[in-house]
Amino acid sequence: MKINSFQFELHLAHEWATAGSAAKKGRVVTFVELNSADGFAGVGESAPSSRYGETLETVVAFLKKVDPQKLSFDDVAASMAYLDRISPNDFAAKAAVNIALLDGAAKQAGQAVYDFLGLGFTENKHVTSYTIGIDTPEKVRQKVLEAASYPMLKCKVGVPQDREIMAALRSVAPTKRLCIDANEGWKTKEAALEKIEWFARDPHIEFVEQPMPAGTSAQDLAWLKQRSPLPLFADESFISAKDAAFCVDCYHGVNVKLIKTGGISGGFEALQAARKAGLKTMIGCMIESSVLITAGAHLAELADYLDIDTNLLITNDPYRGCSAPNGIISFAGAPEPTGLQVRANLLRPA
Ligand SMILES: [Mg+2]
Numbered sequence: 001m002k003i004n005s006f007q008f009e010l011h012l013a014h015e016w017a018t019a020g021s022a023a024k025k026g027r028v029v030t031f032v033e034l035n036s037a038d039g040f041a042g043v044g045e046s047a048p049s050s051r052y053g054e055t056l057e058t059v060v061a062f063l064k065k066v067d068p069q070k071l072s073f074d075d076v077a078a079s080m081a082y083l084d085r086i087s088p089n090d091f092a093a094k095a096a097v098n099i100a101l102l103d104g105a106a107k108q109a110g111q112a113v114y115d116f117l118g119l120g121f122t123e124n125k126h127v128t129s130y131t132i133g134i135d136t137p138e139k140v141r142q143k144v145l146e147a148a149s150y151p152m153l154k155c156k157v158g159v160p161q162d163r164e165i166m167a168a169l170r171s172v173a174p175t176k177r178l179c180i181d182a183n184e185g186w187k188t189k190e191a192a193l194e195k196i197e198w199f200a201r202d203p204h205i206e207f208v209e210q211p212m213p214a215g216t217s218a219q220d221l222a223w224l225k226q227r228s229p230l231p232l233f234a235d236e237s238f239i240s241a242k243d244a245a246f247c248v249d250c251y252h253g254v255n256v257k258l259i260k261t262g263g264i265s266g267g268f269e270a271l272q273a274a275r276k277a278g279l280k281t282m283i284g285c286m287i288e289s290s291v292l293i294t295a296g297a298h299l300a301e302l303a304d305y306l307d308i309d310t311n312l313l314i315t316n317d318p319y320r321g322c323s324a325p326n327g328i329i330s331f332a333g334a335p336e337p338t339g340l341q342v343r344a345n346l347l348r349p350a
Contacts, residue, residue, distance in 0.1 A: 003068040004033045005096070007056065010289055010314045014143060017134040019158030019185030020051060020236075027287040030059050031318075032096040034104055036073050042104030043319070043342060045291035046096035047259050051236065054092045054259075062086065062093035071097070073104040080265055091240075091262040098263025099295045099340065107339035112331065113298040117268060120301060126329040128306040129154040129179060131313070137168035144172045150327040152177040154209075154307055158185020162195060170202070178202070179305070181209035184236055188212075189220045193227055200229035207231040207280075207305075209255060221250035233282060240266055241273035253280030253304065257296075264295050271302035280304045289314065294321030294342050297329050318345050 009028045017023040030046040048054035070082045079101050083094050106116035114121040130150035132143050134157075147153060155169055157180045169178075180199055186192035192211040199205050207230055212221065214236040225232055231252035238247050238254040240261045247254050254274045261267045267283070274281050282305040283296045293311040300306060311317050312324060320335050321342035335343035 001037070001068040001071050002035045003063070003066060003071070004035075005030055005060075005063050008289070008318055010287060011316050012287065012313055013315050014133070014139070014313070015135070016287065016313070018156045018181070019134065019183040021183075028056050029287075029289060029292075030056065030063070030096060031291065032063065032100050034068070034071060034073075034097075034100040036104060036108075040073055040104045040108050042073070042100035042102070042107070043291055043340065043344075044096035044099030044101075044103065044263070044295070045289055046092045047286040047288045047292055048092035049259060049286055052092070052239070052260060054090065058090060059093040059096070062090040063096075066097065071101060073101060073108050076101045076105050076265065080262070091266070092259040094262040095258045095266075095292070096263075098265050099258070099291065102264050102295075103340040103342075110338055112338055113264065113295075113340055114301070117264075117298065119299065121298070121331060122301065123330055123332060124328060126297070126300040126303075126306055127152055127327050128309050128324055128329055130309050130327060131307065132156065132169065134159055134165065137164050140165055140168040141172050144169050148173075152179070152327060154179050154181055156181050156183065157195075157199075158182030158211075163198070166199070166202070175204050178205050179207045179209065180205060181235070182211045184210050184213040186211050189216075189224045192224055196224075196228050196230055205230060207233055207253065209233045210235040210237065218246065218250055225250055225252070231280065233280070235284065238270075238274075241269040244270075244273040244277040244279060247274070247279060248277045251279065253282060255282045255284040255307070256299075256303075257284045257286065258292060259286055264298065267296070267299050268302070271299060275302065282306065283308055285310050287314070289317050290319040290321040291340070291342055294319075294334075294340055297322045297331070298340070300329060319343065320345060
């Protein structure tokens with residue numbers, strides 16, 4: 001097996017800000033390519049987040065330690081066990097290798113990844129929300145108008161100007177399906193409850209993501225869950241399958257992201273663990289290209305909600321994979337019939 005990795009800066013159409021991160025216009029991700037001796041290839045992507053202790057530098061350092069001879073498309077589980085021996089953490093870095101392994105393994109089996117995993121994929125069923133980042137009321141209005149064809153929005157809140165942001169959104173999309181993501185922005189349970197009760201007056205808001213900091217006590221989170229008029233989803237509070245037990249008392253659902261779980265295999269486990277615990281499930285993303293987004297889409301059958309939209313927010317996606325016409329995730333026009341079903345665009349560096 002040969003391994004190759006390279007960095008690429010994704011450019012955002014609009015500046016991106018949340019309650020937890022300052023405005024940015026671009027994001028550097030790392031792609032990993034694996035090539036087996038018998039001619040199969042796999043690609044994966046890492047979009048590390050400093051929120052979870054990973055950076056471009058830690059991803060590069062991890063990948064340097066990987067001996068490609070220990071990776072095999074014939075045994076993804078053993079390959080992942082090898083990566084876990086290199087480091088117990090580095091999940092965003094492992095995600096890139098895991099996605100490339102499953103791409104190659106599924107291609108070798110002549111199947112799409114979702115069939116290789118035994119999940120299948122139903123067309124015309126899975127809708128992704130389209131995310132509106134924190135911005136001025138004027139910019140929020142402009143972004144919401146640009147998102148007119150998407151049936152569900154996710155609005156970033158958790159800042160002092162929450163009410164102005166919501167007023168701007170509703171001035172141009174008065175009844176659109178919506179969820180809100182506070183990104184840990186409300187610091188006390190009383191402040192969180194007050195905000196949630198205010199948002200709940202809007203009958204088209206379906207749930208609230210990560211209202212309070214992940215470090216909040218289970219007691220306070222459970223207090224909020226018991227009183228919240230809207231379902232609460234954990235994002236920063238939920239890393240992987242092992243967190244399902246904690247989240248049962250504190251949340252109604254969880255947001256599974258492949259950069260937190262170490263890729264598709266860990267995402268599959270996390271979604272199954274959450275469902276088994278009675279939690280609603282959602283698949284989310286960071287600022288990512290079509291590689292990570294498409295990898296998440298292969299697990300769609302295990303999710304109640306999808307928020308896999310950031311490939312739609314960038315202007316120089318180096319890959320093509322699943323598409324999202326009118327927000328409906330589809331593999332119908334995917335550029336490859338098997339594996340991850342992604343293909344490099346001309347923009348991708350040689
Ligand atoms: Mg979130």
